[in-house]
Amino acid sequence: MSRQVYAKVAQALRNRTPFHSGICTVPDHQLSLYYSQGGITHRRLDFSKAGEDELEALYRTCKPATFGRNGENSITQGLFTCDRGVEMELYKLNVDGKDDFFKPHKDTPRRIGMVGSLVVVLPTQHEGGQFVLRKDRKEWTIDFAEKFAAATEPSICFVAFFGDVEHEVLPVTSGYRVTLTYNLYYETPHATSSYFPSPVHRDLKEALVELHEYACSSHKFTGSLVHQLKGPDQILADVCDELNLRYSLKLLYKGICGDDFDLLTVDQLQVDDPVECESEETLWDALHDLTIDDAEGIEILGRCRVDFRELEQSTLNFLSAYYRRPPTQVLELWPMSSVGVETPYVGYGNEASLDMFYGTACMMVAIDPAESRKILNV
Ligand SMILES: O=C(O)CCC(=O)C(=O)O
Ligand SMILES: [Fe+2]
Numbered sequence: 001m002s003r004q005v006y007a008k009v010a011q012a013l014r015n016r017t018p019f020h021s022g023i024c025t026v027p028d029h030q031l032s033l034y035y036s037q038g039g040i041t042h043r044r045l046d047f048s049k050a051g052e053d054e055l056e057a058l059y060r061t062c063k064p065a066t067f068g069r070n071g072e073n074s075i076t077q078g079l080f081t082c083d084r085g086v087e088m089e090l091y092k093l094n095v096d097g098k099d100d101f102f103k104p105h106k107d108t109p110r111r112i113g114m115v116g117s118l119v120v121v122l123p124t125q126h127e128g129g130q131f132v133l134r135k136d137r138k139e140w141t142i143d144f145a146e147k148f149a150a151a152t153e154p155s156i157c158f159v160a161f162f163g164d165v166e167h168e169v170l171p172v173t174s175g176y177r178v179t180l181t182y183n184l185y186y187e188t189p190h191a192t193s194s195y196f197p198s199p200v201h202r203d204l205k206e207a208l209v210e211l212h213e214y215a216c217s218s219h220k221f222t223g224s225l226v227h228q229l230k231g232p233d234q235i236l237a238d239v240c241d242e243l244n245l246r247y248s249l250k251l252l253y254k255g256i257c258g259d260d261f262d263l264l265t266v267d268q269l270q271v272d273d274p275v276e277c278e279s280e281e282t283l284w285d286a287l288h289d290l291t292i293d294d295a296e297g298i299e300i301l302g303r304c305r306v307d308f309r310e311l312e313q314s315t316l317n318f319l320s321a322y323y324r325r326p327p328t329q330v331l332e333l334w335p336m337s338s339v340g341v342e343t344p345y346v347g348y349g350n351e352a353s354l355d356m357f358y359g360t361a362c363m364m365v366a367i368d369p370a371e372s373r374k375i376l377n378v
Helices: 003-014 052-062 144-150 199-209 224-228 231-243 279-287 313-322
Strands: 019-025 032-037 041-046 086-096 102-105 114-121 126-128 131-135 138-142 155-162 166-169 172-175 177-186 247-256 261-265 295-300 323-330 340-347 353-365
Touching: 003 199, 032 052, 041 052, 052 086, 126 144, 131 155, 144 155, 199 231, 231 247, 231 353, 261 323, 261 353, 279 313, 279 340, 279 353, 295 313, 313 323
Parallel strands: 295 323
Antiparallel strands: 019 155, 032 041, 086 177, 102 166, 114 155, 114 177, 126 172, 131 138, 131 166, 247 261, 247 353, 261 295, 340 353
């Protein structure tokens, strides 16, 4: 992989965000909301020209507790149609007036298969009410009021995010802010991000396409985790699928046995008898039923290579069976939103101590040698 391609792939992965937001123009006639008050009066509200008083009427209907009314709202027309693979369920209508806010929370899954939420912000005059998202100590703020102010055509704004993203709505400082929230479900257990490609999806694809020829072969899934890929990991899998790049999930055991070896395995290392012994003997015990396809020694680019000449003959004998010739080289691009597994054993030293082999889940994308690649039309 050339330096530029590496930089581009790494950049695409680094830029990933756990949400997708934007603004889109909508024909006037689709900006209507029908609602009923106390089950009797039906009202139609046209957001493309709704005035303050009409919005206030909606606000009063939706805030029965505050205004002492027994109102209820029903929405008879959805604004969105859904892409194949993702089911959208209209969940609720929020109308926020001055000083209203939504404190930080994560949306609770309403039923199995819910992947996230979509918030559609309707074009009403308002200030404040910024939408803040948080994940992994990162924070993003979207000011929809500003987006509407800059829009020249009737538009709606939206933000879709995964279920594990915390979000809040800051206080509205003037006007009314109206949103529709939708629950998003994958229709199939393994629906993909290609159904709603995000900028990350496109950037990643563009970066990987620069490898321009790929081997065509079916990918191998390892472990059950592959069916639970989330967010950016799922996007990487989808892009690989589209480009016919082989990928698999593996456990990476980095620097085991005194920092010497890096191993990729299809399963957690098992130590049958975790009694006190040298870590190499324990590793030998853990590996001895496994083939090189189950556990492979690799060279991580940029890390010290194993110097086989310095190994004791007995270690060399068992370990060399787990290295291809030449050894598979692995370039680490970005940490996966991953899980780790621990295999404890009793280490041998001046006194017995509890040691462990620690593996982290990682996604391996195979870049096969040029001669075995196929031209791909993308
Ligand atoms: O109104 C919004 O912008 C979103 C509200 C929200 O997060 C929710 O209803 O769960
Ligand atoms: Fe929410």
